[in-house]
Amino acid sequence: MIETRGLRKSFRSRTGRETKTVDAVRGVDLDVAAGEIFGFLGPNGAGKTTTLRMLATLIEPDGGVATIAGADLLKDPAGVRRRIGYVPQGGSTWDESSAREELVLQARLYGITKTDAQRRATRALDAFQLSEYADRKCKTYSGGQRRRVEIALGIIHEPKIVFLDEPTTGLDPQSRAHMWDEIRRLRTEGMTVFITTHYLDEADALCDRIAIMDHGEVVAEGTPTELKREISGEVVVVGLDVATTPHAAEMLDTEAYVSKLETVDEGGLRLYVDEGAVAIPQVLRRLDHAGLELRSIELHRPSLDDVFLTKTGRSLRES
Amino acid sequence: MKLARDTWLIFQRQAQLLLRNPVWVFVGVFQPVMYLLLFAPLLKPALNAPTQAAAYKIFVPGLLVLLAIFGGLFQGFGLIAELRAGVIERSRVTPVSRLALLLGRSLRDVVSLISQAVIITVLALLFDLRVFIGYLLLAYLMLALIALMTSAVSYGVALKVKSEDALAPLMNTVAQPVLLLSGILLPLTFAPGWLQGVAKWNPFSWAVDGTRALFDGDLSNDDVWQGLGIIAVLAVAGVVWAARQFARSVR
Numbered sequence: 001m002i003e004t005r006g007l008r009k010s011f012r013s014r015t016g017r018e019t020k021t022v023d024a025v026r027g028v029d030l031d032v033a034a035g036e037i038f039g040f041l042g043p044n045g046a047g048k049t050t051t052l053r054m055l056a057t058l059i060e061p062d063g064g065v066a067t068i069a070g071a072d073l074l075k076d077p078a079g080v081r082r083r084i085g086y087v088p089q090g091g092s093t094w095d096e097s098s099a100r101e102e103l104v105l106q107a108r109l110y111g112i113t114k115t116d117a118q119r120r121a122t123r124a125l126d127a128f129q130l131s132e133y134a135d136r137k138c139k140t141y142s143g144g145q146r147r148r149v150e151i152a153l154g155i156i157h158e159p160k161i162v163f164l165d166e167p168t169t170g171l172d173p174q175s176r177a178h179m180w181d182e183i184r185r186l187r188t189e190g191m192t193v194f195i196t197t198h199y200l201d202e203a204d205a206l207c208d209r210i211a212i213m214d215h216g217e218v219v220a221e222g223t224p225t226e227l228k229r230e231i232s233g234e235v236v237v238v239g240l241d242v243a244t245t246p247h248a249a250e251m252l253d254t255e256a257y258v259s260k261l262e263t264v265d266e267g268g269l270r271l272y273v274d275e276g277a278v279a280i281p282q283v284l285r286r287l288d289h290a291g292l293e294l295r296s297i298e299l300h301r302p303s304l305d306d307v308f309l310t311k312t313g314r315s316l317r318e319s
Numbered sequence: 320m321k322l323a324r325d326t327w328l329i330f331q332r333q334a335q336l337l338l339r340n341p342v343w344v345f346v347g348v349f350q351p352v353m354y355l356l357l358f359a360p361l362l363k364p365a366l367n368a369p370t371q372a373a374a375y376k377i378f379v380p381g382l383l384v385l386l387a388i389f390g391g392l393f394q395g396f397g398l399i400a401e402l403r404a405g406v407i408e409r410s411r412v413t414p415v416s417r418l419a420l421l422l423g424r425s426l427r428d429v430v431s432l433i434s435q436a437v438i439i440t441v442l443a444l445l446f447d448l449r450v451f452i453g454y455l456l457l458a459y460l461m462l463a464l465i466a467l468m469t470s471a472v473s474y475g476v477a478l479k480v481k482s483e484d485a486l487a488p489l490m491n492t493v494a495q496p497v498l499l500l501s502g503i504l505l506p507l508t509f510a511p512g513w514l515q516g517v518a519k520w521n522p523f524s525w526a527v528d529g530t531r532a533l534f535d536g537d538l539s540n541d542d543v544w545q546g547l548g549i550i551a552v553l554a555v556a557g558v559v560w561a562a563r564q565f566a567r568s569v570r
Contacts, residue, residue: 086412092405109413
């Protein structure tokens with residue numbers, strides 16, 4: 001449904017007298033299948049939104065090719081536009097208009113007739129449980145209601161693909177769960193959904209497949225389960241004093257059951273092991289023998305954050 | 320066909336939003352009426368006009384041109400608010416005509432300006448101003464072209480600067496010399512020669528002269544056609560330039 005090869009974009013930014021070129025997106029290859037929820041996971045500034053805006057014809061790529069729902073992004077942007085919906089991150093509704101007015105107008109901008117546009121608006125308001133407030137001004141809506149109007153605007157012309165940029169940012173937990181249901185509903189209706197997110201749990205729970213993005217590049221791609229499985233085993237996090245950490249690291253690095261070891265900045269170690277239940281008693285014994293004081297010990301199943309950490313050397317939570 | 324349909328869609332939407340908030344009519348008419356009531360009475364003695372009506376014939380056309388220039392130049396603010404709300408981006412992902420995004424808005428501004436102009440003309444009639452209706456309609460055409468140009472330019476600049484903080488001083492800086500050099504408040508016939516020479520380079524001074532001739536019922540005056548011609552050319556240029564700004568970065 002979406003196929004990109006070597007998609008690139010750089011921006012020129014000026015600070016004082018110096019002009020700097022920032023490579024926002026440096027060669028992205030993606031293959032998104034029809035009917036899946038595909039997620040772009042990465043920290044702010046990773047190039048997710050820039051990639052999305054390129055795919056939505058809003059900015060021109062500097063290089064690379066892309067085919068979207070059968071239309072060539074570079075040669076036929078108008079064709080792409082007809083086949084896709086795009087829901088921007090910062091909102092797209094006007095305070096003084098009502099949801100119904102916005103929906104009818106948006107449908108008509110796609111060339112749909114007035115009666116058909118009104119019919120579609122009513123149906124969308126129903127589907128997104130907005131009928132009750134349909135004729136009130138958008139400025140009276142809650143964050144969650146407004147977000148639902150925006151998604152309804154993005155799919156009013158029944159696109160094959162809808163791009164949602166950070167669809168749940170700024171929503172309370174309840175509205176967020178509601179939004180996940182709405183997004184899953186879009187997939188049931190046969191749409192391909194492409195979202196960006198910097199929430200690990202969202203990528204994990206909602207997306208069929210994800211691409212992890214960092215510094216303008218895709219560093220990993222697959223289903224959440226596949227990605228987590230790549231990080232074999234489990235992670236034991238040992239809390240120690242900063243002073244004793246190097247000593248402990250030296251000692252535990254040679255142990256056979258530790259496949260990989262990382263130092264934690266605030267003191268302590270992350271040990272990648274096959275099985276936590278086997279490793280923990282041995283770790284405790286070794287540390288006790290050496291007389292090193294233990295502050296805490298935790299066992300983690302690998303999360304997408306661990307995937308991010310192994311691929312980029314940073315935690316997504318910190319960046 | 321598609322352009323006309325899309326323009327109508329945008330126009331309808333913008334007009335609807337404007338009508339929902341009718342304060343603008345009051346605001347738009349209040350200032351000119353103040354000029355009419357509190358400034359115009361000074362003109363009869365100052366201009367040495369035989370009657371108050373004669374003074375209005377000189378002053379009202381200038382006032383209307385002033386309204387058209389300023390009304391248009393400050394429309395960009397609304398567009399910046401729309402940019403911020405994401406409404407423009409939402410239109411840009413649809414196949415809507417980029418020119419229609421501009422024309423629909425600018426035509427709304429033209430219609431609102433003309434309705435203000437009608438109100439002011441009617442009020443001036445109460446002060447014994449008399450204009451032949453055909454000439455008045457030509458004068459309104461001039462006003463419409465001025466408003467079309469200034470609003471288009473304002474939208475184009477708004478898309479370029481994207482911030483109210485930059486737009487306000489920019490528009491004020493442009494508007495002030497244009498205003499002073501167009502003989503709007505007092506005719507430039509009183510001006511020293513060098514000032515008249517400079518004013519010749521201000522297209523709005525031609526527009527004011529043309530509109531005054533029309534209010535004076537002097538259709539044979541060259542100022543009428545020169546004014547209309549100059550403003551028409553500039554209006555087309557303004558629309559073309561601003562439409563490019565709308566289409567920029569969107570293919």
